[in-house]
Amino acid sequence: MATAVSSVGETCRAAKRAARTLAQVESDVKDGALKAIADALEARCEEVLEANDRDMQLGREQDIGEALLDRLRLDEGRISAIARAVRQIAALPDPVGEVIEGRRLPNGLDVRKVRVPLGVVAVVYEARPNVTIDATALCLKSGNAIVLRGSSTAMHSNAALAQIAAQAAVQAGLPDGCVSLVAGGGREELAELATQKDTVEVIIPRGGEGLKHALQAVATVPVIYAASGNCHVYVDASADLDRAEAIVINAKTHRPGVCNAAETLLVHEAIAGEFLPRMLLRLAASGVLLRGDERVRALVGETDPGSGPIDGGGAPAVRLEPAQEEDWASEYLSLTLAVAVVESTEDAIEHIGRYGSGHSEAIVTRETASARAFQRGVDAACVYVNASTRFTDGGEFGMGAEIGNSTQKLHARGPIGLRELCTFKYLVEGDGHVRA
Amino acid sequence: MATAVSSVGETCRAAKRAARTLAQVESDVKDGALKAIADALEARCEEVLEANDRDMQLGREQDIGEALLDRLRLDEGRISAIARAVRQIAALPDPVGEVIEGRRLPNGLDVRKVRVPLGVVAVVYEARPNVTIDATALCLKSGNAIVLRGSSTAMHSNAALAQIAAQAAVQAGLPDGCVSLVAGGGREELAELATQKDTVEVIIPRGGEGLKHALQAVATVPVIYAASGNCHVYVDASADLDRAEAIVINAKTHRPGVCNAAETLLVHEAIAGEFLPRMLLRLAASGVLLRGDERVRALVGETDPGSGPIDGGGAPAVRLEPAQEEDWASEYLSLTLAVAVVESTEDAIEHIGRYGSGHSEAIVTRETASARAFQRGVDAACVYVNASTRFTDGGEFGMGAEIGNSTQKLHARGPIGLRELCTFKYLVEGDGHVRA
Numbered sequence: 123m124a125t126a127v128s129s130v131g132e133t134c135r136a137a138k139r140a141a142r143t144l145a146q147v148e149s150d151v152k153d154g155a156l157k158a159i160a161d162a163l164e165a166r167c168e169e170v171l172e173a174n175d176r177d178m179q180l181g182r183e184q185d186i187g188e189a190l191l192d193r194l195r196l197d198e199g200r201i202s203a204i205a206r207a208v209r210q211i212a213a214l215p216d217p218v219g220e221v222i223e224g225r226r227l228p229n230g231l232d233v234r235k236v237r238v239p240l241g242v243v244a245v246v247y248e249a250r251p252n253v254t255i256d257a258t259a260l261c262l263k264s265g266n267a268i269v270l271r272g273s274s275t276a277m278h279s280n281a282a283l284a285q286i287a288a289q290a291a292v293q294a295g296l297p298d299g300c301v302s303l304v305a306g307g308g309r310e311e312l313a314e315l316a317t318q319k320d321t322v323e324v325i326i327p328r329g330g331e332g333l334k335h336a337l338q339a340v341a342t343v344p345v346i347y348a349a350s351g352n353c354h355v356y357v358d359a360s361a362d363l364d365r366a367e368a369i370v371i372n373a374k375t376h377r378p379g380v381c382n383a384a385e386t387l388l389v390h391e392a393i394a395g396e397f398l399p400r401m402l403l404r405l406a407a408s409g410v411l412l413r414g415d416e417r418v419r420a421l422v423g424e425t426d427p428g429s430g431p432i433d434g435g436g437a438p439a440v441r442l443e444p445a446q447e448e449d450w451a452s453e454y455l456s457l458t459l460a461v462a463v464v465e466s467t468e469d470a471i472e473h474i475g476r477y478g479s480g481h482s483e484a485i486v487t488r489e490t491a492s493a494r495a496f497q498r499g500v501d502a503a504c505v506y507v508n509a510s511t512r513f514t515d516g517g518e519f520g521m522g523a524e525i526g527n528s529t530q531k532l533h534a535r536g537p538i539g540l541r542e543l544c545t546f547k548y549l550v551e552g553d554g555h556v557r558a
Numbered sequence: 559m560a561t562a563v564s565s566v567g568e569t570c571r572a573a574k575r576a577a578r579t580l581a582q583v584e585s586d587v588k589d590g591a592l593k594a595i596a597d598a599l600e601a602r603c604e605e606v607l608e609a610n611d612r613d614m615q616l617g618r619e620q621d622i623g624e625a626l627l628d629r630l631r632l633d634e635g636r637i638s639a640i641a642r643a644v645r646q647i648a649a650l651p652d653p654v655g656e657v658i659e660g661r662r663l664p665n666g667l668d669v670r671k672v673r674v675p676l677g678v679v680a681v682v683y684e685a686r687p688n689v690t691i692d693a694t695a696l697c698l699k700s701g702n703a704i705v706l707r708g709s710s711t712a713m714h715s716n717a718a719l720a721q722i723a724a725q726a727a728v729q730a731g732l733p734d735g736c737v738s739l740v741a742g743g744g745r746e747e748l749a750e751l752a753t754q755k756d757t758v759e760v761i762i763p764r765g766g767e768g769l770k771h772a773l774q775a776v777a778t779v780p781v782i783y784a785a786s787g788n789c790h791v792y793v794d795a796s797a798d799l800d801r802a803e804a805i806v807i808n809a810k811t812h813r814p815g816v817c818n819a820a821e822t823l824l825v826h827e828a829i830a831g832e833f834l835p836r837m838l839l840r841l842a843a844s845g846v847l848l849r850g851d852e853r854v855r856a857l858v859g860e861t862d863p864g865s866g867p868i869d870g871g872g873a874p875a876v877r878l879e880p881a882q883e884e885d886w887a888s889e890y891l892s893l894t895l896a897v898a899v900v901e902s903t904e905d906a907i908e909h910i911g912r913y914g915s916g917h918s919e920a921i922v923t924r925e926t927a928s929a930r931a932f933q934r935g936v937d938a939a940c941v942y943v944n945a946s947t948r949f950t951d952g953g954e955f956g957m958g959a960e961i962g963n964s965t966q967k968l969h970a971r972g973p974i975g976l977r978e979l980c981t982f983k984y985l986v987e988g989d990g991h992v993r994a
Contacts, residue, residue: 142937144913145934146935147936179897194940211645213937225956227954227956231945231949233955233956238937240967240968241967254941272649290768318580323967323968324967326967342774344780344966344968362990364990365989365990366992368992369992370993372992372993373992376992376993435976439900453747493987497985498581498582499582501578501674501677501983502983503983503984504983504986505984506987507985507986507987507988508987508988508989508990509667509986509988509990509991510991510993511991513667513991513993516982518663518993519663519669519984520661520663520669521592529810530780531676531759531760531981532676532759532760532968532969532981533968533969535983536979536983536984545967545968545971547937547939547940547941547971548941548950549941549943550941550942550945550949551929551943551944551945552942552943552945553944553945554798554800554801554804554944555803555805555944555945556805556807556808556809556812556945556948557808557946557948557949557954
């Protein structure tokens with residue numbers, strides 16, 4: 123593979139040359155290239171599986187653990203799913219050329235604000251090899267060249283996938299250099315990539331806090347951090363308790379390892395006595411480890427004053443550990459939930475303002491005043507009324523797909539889809555206009 | 559002034575507390591505060607002029623030069639103009655709460671993407687004290703708290719202006735801490751401000767390359783650089799030459815010291831012989847110093863083979879210095895213009911891609927194909943067809959006002975107006991929705 127022997131700087135310069143051409147490629151050519159990538163992945167499935175076998179074997183030898191091995195593993199079914207996702211991205215509307223807004227100025231100049239690609243997007247990721255293709259499809263569809271830097275654990279899988287994608291894309295008419303994989307998963311390559319500010323427009327990391335800190339220490343290229351999600355569900359005094367229960371269960375247990383899962387439950391004091399015992403029993407029955415503040419523990423103590431744990435008549439007993447200060451700030455990413463009683467919607471907003479990470483926050487309520495106060499007062503990418511935080515997702519939001527979820531406020535906030543992979547320019551047309 | 563004794567960190571924390579309240583203040587209260595600031599500026603004009611006198615006197619003692627003294631100088635007329643600008647900003651529509659887009663998802667969830675303030679905006683600026691008020695008005699109108707850091711040259715003027723604005727704003731109902739000025743114009747304060755990433759959302763510098771480099775070296779807070787403008791006018795083979803002449807004169811001479819002024823003229827070879835002699839004579843007559851490439855110089859030599867300088871029969875002689883490589887990359891910010899002959903529109907796009915700073919680029923043409931190629935091929939914030947580059951301006955674009963002009967691609971590109979001082983959040987409403 124040509125890219126494997128290039129330096130990071132050369133790879134990025136080649137990507138920039140490709141990006142200038144790619145910015146002007148028509149939608150049908152880009153969509154054709156995406157379909158060609160999907161076809162090539164299926165046709166060359168064996169090749170990918172062989173490369174993946176090598177990574178799996180090395181992973182076992184290095185004892186990386188079952189969870190990581192599972193994320194690394196590819197099979198025919200997973201490769202089909204990756205190809206299907208690429209075809210779905212091909213079917214989305216092209217963001218490039220969209221007129222965001224426009225007007226005629228009083229002097230007769232016509233101004234249009236038009237979406238255009240960013241240029242070169244670098245994606246830095248860990249473990250899952252499917253990101254190689256997902257990120258490539260999103261970047262090519264939005265007219266950007268992509269420079270990938272995966273982890274050494276998935277080295278062979280990523281190389282096979284990137285090579286197949288690059289070859290298929292170029293054969294389908296996209297410019298050479300539009301897809302490349304930086305060889306080597308070391309910190310040196312990361313630092314080199316993160317300082318290519320003459321060629322790379324943005325770096326999007328997909329990985330944990332370690333990767334984020336490594337980038338923060340070295341990056342001079344702008345980074346869009348898909349930061350952690352410390353999400354809350356607040357059950358208001360007026361909440362429909364059945365709906366609240368369903369939302370809390372969904373937000374916590376539907377997929378606890380992702381960033382839009384809930385980590386803290388806040389309950390208004392007026393309904394805490396009625397709601398919490400049934401809610402905590404149901405959570406415990408779903409295998410959730412609970413950590414409560416003093417009021418929650420006192421409430422539960424009232425239900426069953428003797429022992430601490432409450433027993434719901436046949437249901438499993440609830441164990442309620444005392445929540446420490448750090449629990450309110452934790453993104454557990456597991457079946458653990460912190461629980462607190464609050465005095466008001468304002469109190470809930472205050473708690474979320476102090477501990478939340480600005481990702482996804484939900485209120486369950488029947489009162490418009492509470493809903494409105496929460497929507498206005500909570501400073502987060504996504505604020506839900508009577509719905510689970512789990513909906514924060516480019517696919518769910520109708521953006522087609524996403525490359526990550528941003529908790530920062532500049533450029534992209536929330537799901538980073540095709541439009542967020544673009545910038546814009548102003549096109550201004552006159553007939554000899556000069557400024558007076 | 560309370561802010562004068564606070565540390566930079568304390569000032570920013572107070573600003574963040576103010577920002578949380580300010581984000582929810584209604585438009586009429588914000589507009590009332592802006593009008594109160596304008597009124598207070600006029601009522602307390604004497605106070606400002608006294609402070610300005612002190613700065614002017616120190617400036618003279620320190621021999622800062624006439625140009626800087628002129629930028630520093632305030633008088634009643636200038637203060638009235640500042641107040642008028644504030645009232646104009648008050649009259650603009652509030653960007654906060656604007657629904658950018660929205661839809662009902664297939665599952666019935668209603669999603670709205672709504673504009674909200676960023677939080678705390680820091681503005682770092684040099685010399686001109688009017689920025690103190692302009693930036694304050696734009697930030698307050700967009701619901702942001704502002705932390706100002708001016709230069710030591712304008713210390714007394716800035717302090718007087720910031721104090722008047724802060725007092726008027728708070729009296730009109732805005733929260734304490736919504737306007738503050740960092741005491742001290744040293745590099746230490748700059749570094750301290752540029753690393754307050756827990757409280758400050760973005761820094762917007764208004765100043766020269768020195769300030770930019772100083773920030774790049776230390777900032778961990780995101781910076782929106784209002785970078786330099788190396789702008790081009792390209793006169794195509796099919797151009798209406800009278801219009802081309804008017805546009806070139808306007809782009810170069812209307813206000814040569816600003817970032818949207820033209821620095822290089824590119825002329826298609828097919829009309830260079832007809833167009834350049836008259837154009838260069840007119841430019842020379844306007845006091846423009848010309849630097850030409852070999853073809854331009856040969857052309858001019860042909861007109862008057864003996865001496866180099868051409869003489870337009872009574873018009874002043876044209877002196878044409880040879881352009882060096884660095885001329886193509888220079889932002890002169892003065893009455894100097896580099897001139898080159900190109901072979902095609904593609905050639906012009908290539909030249910602009912190599913040397914341009916991505917600010918404002920213009921083509922003069924009568925051919926739709928050239929116009930379209932230029933609009934698509936030039937990667938800049940603003941691309942003009944048959945109009946002067948001088949129109950790149952928030953006011954001209956109907957954005958009301960601007961705090962600067964961004965040549966970066968993330969978040970804001972081109973004029974940074976009220977909307978660009980905002981982020982957004984997704985508001986999602988359901989009736990008990992959980993993710994399947």
